[in-house]
Amino acid sequence: MDAGSHSISSGKNSAAAVQRPPLQEAGSRPYMPPLSTTSRNPAAKCYGDRFIPDRSAMDMDMAHYLLTETKKDKENAAAIAASPSKEAYRRLLAEKLLNNRTRILAFRNKPPEPENVFAADTVSSHQAKPAKQRRYIPQSAERTLDAPDLVDDYYLNLMDWGSSNVLSIALGDTMYLWDASSGSTSELVTVEEDNGPITSVSWAPDGRHLAIGLNSSDIQLWDTSSNRLLRTLKGVHESRVGSLAWNNNILTTGGMDGRIVNNDVRIRDHAVQTYQGHSQEVCGLKWSGSGQQLASGGNDNLLHIWDVSMASSMPSAGRNQWLHRLEDHMAAVKALAWCPFQSNLLATGGGGSDRCIKFWNTHTGACLNSVDTGSQVCSLLWNKNERELLSSHGFTQNQLTLWKYPSMVKMAELTGHTSRVLFMAQSPDGCTVASAAADETLRFWNVFGTPEVTKPAPKASQSGMFSSSFAHIR
Known part of the structure; x- marks a missing residue:
């Protein structure tokens, strides 16, 4: 096949996005007007929690005078009480009341601040803490690359992003490498037509060595720094290898034959353990962050959890028993994602009937929870910096959906692909996501924000371990 027909050209999507407003500050208490005596209904009854006396028989003028009297007023009041003359009372009343239009029971000054030190500290802490702004999520892809001859097959895994910031994607029989740092594209290999197409790809932890699964059932191991084929693993499976997953020096492979095999790439007899539990093609494989548990999903609608401690007690190349066999999904289980902040939490996605x-x-x-997304779930990725999950989907919207975990409220829906979004891969810093769809385009989304801390580059010792291991085996 002509390698030139598999070119990848870059484009720029310039659609603008509108930033969402921040959360509004909580409002202050509503203003309560002072009490007034302008309307009274003596016949009205009170059903509240306050006692309101019947004031119909009260002399309100005298009551106001008694409430607002001073020391001198008290002496005058005593004189009035002793004197039978009402003229003096009326004169004093006119002087004190009619010339002073103060409303009865009205506040003259603001009420004093509460003396409770704990309440004061709470108020000041709330005032000092600014409202957290919602992260800006661009609604359009930052970059779009052409991906001709991308195989439209839900059960394959044709894209991965390595720790050295190089994206690998299989287009038909050819493996391409796209360097995210420089934006350059290179062709790693075009396999023979009898062996192709490429059915799976996975970067080793060192970001230098790449595993490639083929339709012929072979697995190739490549050194991408020198573009050298280091080793070909044969006889591991009886048919195509659709899923791959690394656990340090162990390369786990899943085939259409339903078998899962652990291959130790450091030794000649590489097949060290076999897991058998699926009756149909293994389309999803993911090791947990600790490397202690392996999740596998198959076209038989089954999800298995395998534990290293159980496998280590078995003889080499023996058949190991699963830890859990989970039958809740109603379609193929391809999308698998281990949570980065909770080691025993796994997210899985089902196919079109699920x-x-x-x-x-x-x-x-x-x-723990099940959410109906309304469409085929093709892949899942956790945000490494926030409690969020990104899913990619098929018919009808072919969208990427960002969910808030654990509420599973939709934060954003990213559209642009015109066919189902089969594959997703995450950049080493955890912020950028690449999506590849059956529309033969590869899109990059700045969906997970900006990393708080830059992660160190992978150590060279890991790379040396792989190189020395392969050297004497060849």
Whole structure:
């Protein structure tokens, strides 16, 4: 096949996005007007929690005078009380009341501040803390690349982003490498037509060595720094290898034959363990962050959790028993994502007849939550910096959906692809997501924000371990 027909050209999507407003500050208490005596209904009854006396028989003028009297007024009041003359009382009343239009029971000054030190500290802390702004999520792709001959097959895994910031994507029989730092594209290999097409790809932890699964059932191991084929693993599976996952020096492979095999790339007899639990093609494989548990999903609608401690007690190349066999999904289970902030939390997505994202406690096997997304779930990625989950979908919107975890409220829906979004990969800093769809385009989204801390580059010792291991085997 002509390698030139598989070119990848870059474009720029210039659609603008509107930033969402920040959360509004909580408003202050509503203003309460002072009490007034302008309207009274003596016949009205009170059903509240306050006692309101009947004032119809009260002399309000004298009551106001008694409430506002001073020391001198008290002496005058005593004189008035002793004197039978009402003229003196009326003169004093006119002087004190009619010339002073103060409203009865009205506040002259603001009420004093509360003396409770704890309440004061709470108020000041709330005033000092600014409202947290909602992160700006661009609604359009930052960059779009052409991806001709991308195989439209839900059960394959044709894209991965390595720790050295190089994206690998298989287009038909050819493996391409796109360097995110420089934006340059290179062709790693075009496999023979009898072996192709490429059916899976996965970067080793060192970001230098790449595993490629083929339709012929072979697995190739490449050194991308020198563009050298280091080793070909044969006889591992009976048919195509659609899923790959690394766990340090162990390369785990899943095939259409339903088998899952652990291959130690450091030794000649590489097949060290076999997991058998699927009756159909294994389309999803993911090791947990600790490397202690392996999740596998198959076209038989099954999800298995395998534990290293159980496998280590078995003889080499033996058949190992699963820790959990989970049958809740109603379609193929391809989308798998281990939570970065909770080691025993796994998110899984089902195919077109299922459409659900489910969350599992892998220690107990309990299903914690299930959300119907309304469309085929093709892939899942966790945000490494926030408690968020990104999913990619098929018919009808072909969108990427960002969810807030654990509420599973939709934060954003990213559209642009015109066919189902089969694959997603995450940049090493955790912020940028690449999506590849059956519309033969590769799009980059700044969906996960900006990293708070820059992660160190991978150590060279890991790379040396792989190189020395492969050297004597060849």
